[in-house]
Amino acid sequence: MPTRSREIQLAARPHGEPKESDFRLVEVEVPDPGPGEILIRNTWMSVDPYMRGRMSDRKSYVPPFAVGAPLEGGAVGEVVASESEDRQVGDTVTHQLGWREYVVMPAAHTRKVDVDGISPSAHLGVLGMPGLTAYAGLLDVGGLKDGDVVFVSGAAGAVGSLVGQLAKLRGHTVIGSAGSAAKVAHLLDDLGFDAAFNYKDGPVADALAAAAPDGIDLFFDNVGGEHLEAAIGALNDHGRVALCGAISGYNATEPPPGPTNMFLIVGKRLTLRGFIVRDHATRRPDMVAEVVPALRDGRITFRETVVEGLENAPAAFRGLLRGENTGKMVVKIG
Amino acid sequence: MPTRSREIQLAARPHGEPKESDFRLVEVEVPDPGPGEILIRNTWMSVDPYMRGRMSDRKSYVPPFAVGAPLEGGAVGEVVASESEDRQVGDTVTHQLGWREYVVMPAAHTRKVDVDGISPSAHLGVLGMPGLTAYAGLLDVGGLKDGDVVFVSGAAGAVGSLVGQLAKLRGHTVIGSAGSAAKVAHLLDDLGFDAAFNYKDGPVADALAAAAPDGIDLFFDNVGGEHLEAAIGALNDHGRVALCGAISGYNATEPPPGPTNMFLIVGKRLTLRGFIVRDHATRRPDMVAEVVPALRDGRITFRETVVEGLENAPAAFRGLLRGENTGKMVVKIG
Known part of the structure; x- marks a missing residue:
């Protein structure tokens, strides 16, 4: 049975500072997972400065976002249905399809993360x-x-x-x-x-x-x-x-x-x-090996600026570009 | 017996494009060489773009030229008197005290160069x-x-x-x-x-x-x-x-x-x-090992733009900054 979900689409390419009207909140149906896929309920999503570049129609190291399609970006979510042996319902995963409440995707495109004593949102920031x-x-x-x-x-x-x-x-x-x-x-x-x-x-x-x-x-x-x-x-x-x-x-x-x-x-x-x-993905284990213990014993700390609600993600992103965040700007979904 | 020599001094710091009046041709007496020193008659001198920076009073990787003092720069000359066992009269040497006809300096501050089938001026350019x-x-x-x-x-x-x-x-x-x-x-x-x-x-x-x-x-x-x-x-x-x-x-x-x-x-x-x-002086032997044979068999060639006469060195330098050279700009002295 398809799942009702809301997502943020790019309504228009921003000229200069992005405006609210450059974004659009849309309700869509998410299909059931097929073989190897999982259904994820996103709990946190990331807004990052690099996303501004993808909103312009300019050749770069990642293709531009398409107008009329949902935006993308780092997210953390909980597996709510699984057709993959590698992910169980209840697992916490990170992936690149944020800006939406629910998403179906191949389990292989997600990474299962440790949330034992670590806030899930940390995987979008200090550990992400x-x-x-x-x-x-x-x-x-x-x-x-x-x-x-x-x-x-x-x-x-x-x-x-x-x-x-x-x-x-x-x-x-x-x-x-x-x-x-x-x-x-x-x-x-x-x-x-x-x-x-x-x-x-x-x-x-x-x-x-x-x-x-x-x-x-x-x-x-x-x-x-x-x-x-x-x-x-x-x-x-x-x-x-x-x-x-x-x-x-x-x-x-x-x-x-x-x-x-x-x-x-x-x-x-x-x-x-x-x-x-x-280009530096192979360094992730080294980073995790240093940062996780340092987080646990307080040698490294981090702040977050939390915005509540998917519908406020565009405002969070606009605020990020104005420097309204201290530490990581994240959006709590649902 | 002191040697009469002419030299080019910096008369004024150039503002923008150097003018003839920023330079001055002066006759001076060069003393006889002391122990370990040699007297050199310069035959070729170099004008190089980096010298423009030294004419300004600006902190950089080399100190600025002093107003009222002779300019400096790469030169090739012939040893005409020697108080050093390391240099014989008739040797061809390169050194950093160009912009003058004669110079006395410690032999250790010069490098003896090979002019067998190689024009002396090449040591200011392709081999310099x-x-x-x-x-x-x-x-x-x-x-x-x-x-x-x-x-x-x-x-x-x-x-x-x-x-x-x-x-x-x-x-x-x-x-x-x-x-x-x-x-x-x-x-x-x-x-x-x-x-x-x-x-x-x-x-x-x-x-x-x-x-x-x-x-x-x-x-x-x-x-x-x-x-x-x-x-x-x-x-x-x-x-x-x-x-x-x-x-x-x-x-x-x-x-x-x-x-x-x-x-x-x-x-x-x-x-x-x-x-x-x-910073790359240790690479000189590698450069010489590659370039000398390539020069001899014609795989590497070079051009020079030759200006005659020490008195025309300022004009040569000014022309260099206007791009009037093809290949190395050199001044033939005496």
Whole structure:
């Protein structure tokens, strides 16, 4: 018997900042699972900055969302019917078909996750895609090494807050930027950052120079734009940049200007390296092996900004792009 | 008995494009060599784009030239007096105190070079700093690997022309940009490039797209600015950029705008790496071992643009920044 479900579809491609009218809540019927498939009731879904890129009709590393089709993204759910020997009713799984209440999909496209003492939503954040992004970006792409002074932009976000904590656990000096005084206090008081500043208070270059008088060695960038230019200016010789994202430009309607100090990349022998997390899937076991024990004994903590109700997922996403989250922005469904 | 010599001093720091009045020809006395020193009569001197940076009063990887002091730079000369057991009168040496007719310096600060069948000036170009720059930049910084389509900007210059030939010898498809139809013909007809275009004929992005319909994998950049933006657009996934220089901006009086497509670095997982040749001195023997035999049997060729007379060195340097050279720009002294 088909299941009634609600889903969020892309109604129109956003121009600039997404509007409520770019999204549409639709009721649909979800079929029963076929052989090898499972029916999942989603309990949590993720909104992530990268989704903004998929809403535009632009060639990229993932195809754009289709107008009139449901959006996609990370989700956690409970198996409510199974035609697969690998998943039992009651199992908690993660998968990539969020933005909807129910979904039928091959069991093989899901991952069963441990929720013993771990909140299911953590698998969308610190133990999920953002967690792996932070881990691989800092260690493999950024090549963190002894003595590095680390700067992370968007440091109070899902990725940035773990980057900072992973670096602190390794004994590094860590500087973070965020977009409010409350977030800055969170970085300093809760996450143990050595220095942090509100990038809205003045030029990023000035704040960074004050926070890092001897310069920085590794920049983990989630923001782009002015942050990247300031970091290129502050990086020491042989410094490295892990380019994870550039949220400052995601709603731009004109190409944002690039750093005006690119010439410094030569003289300082800097390396800038872009990455996307799916190239680093083999590092997931290493990340889990470090982060799970650290979560259990409190050496790593995380915050979530929880929005209730599938119908509010577009508002959550819009708020994410405005920086309304501290830590991971998640939507609780049903 | 002191030797009368002429030298070029920096008379004023250039603002924008250097003027003749920023340089001054001065007659000085050069003392006799002391213990361990040699007196050298310079026969050739180099003008190189990086010297423009040293004429500005800006913190960089080499200290700025001093106003009122002689300029410095690569030179080849003949030993005319020696107080060192390591150098004989008649030896040909290279050193870093060009822009003058005679110089006394410690023998240990010079390198004796082979001029058997090799023109002395080649040690300022294909076998000198530009040669090592091309070799290390292409192989080590750019990480040339099988199947790479290579794009080099300023391809008719001292560095670019060797980058292209080294890549061709390894079987790669090589595309070059240059600033005149004659240079483009030189790349295609003399150096074996697969494609080349005059960047003054239209947008670099359009010319590059036409020359590399399947994109590029490695960009060796001597020019910066529009070239870098076009290359970021044309690079395939996991592409690499060896940032050697950015001559397009060396005379800029305002910070040149950066690439507006930096976001592509993330999605394509690009790596941009700046370098300076002095970090790669250990690769000199490898470069010499490859290039000398290739020069002797004609698999590598090089051009020089020769300006006669020390007094014309400022004009040579100014012409270099305007792209008036094909191959290495050198000044013949005395």
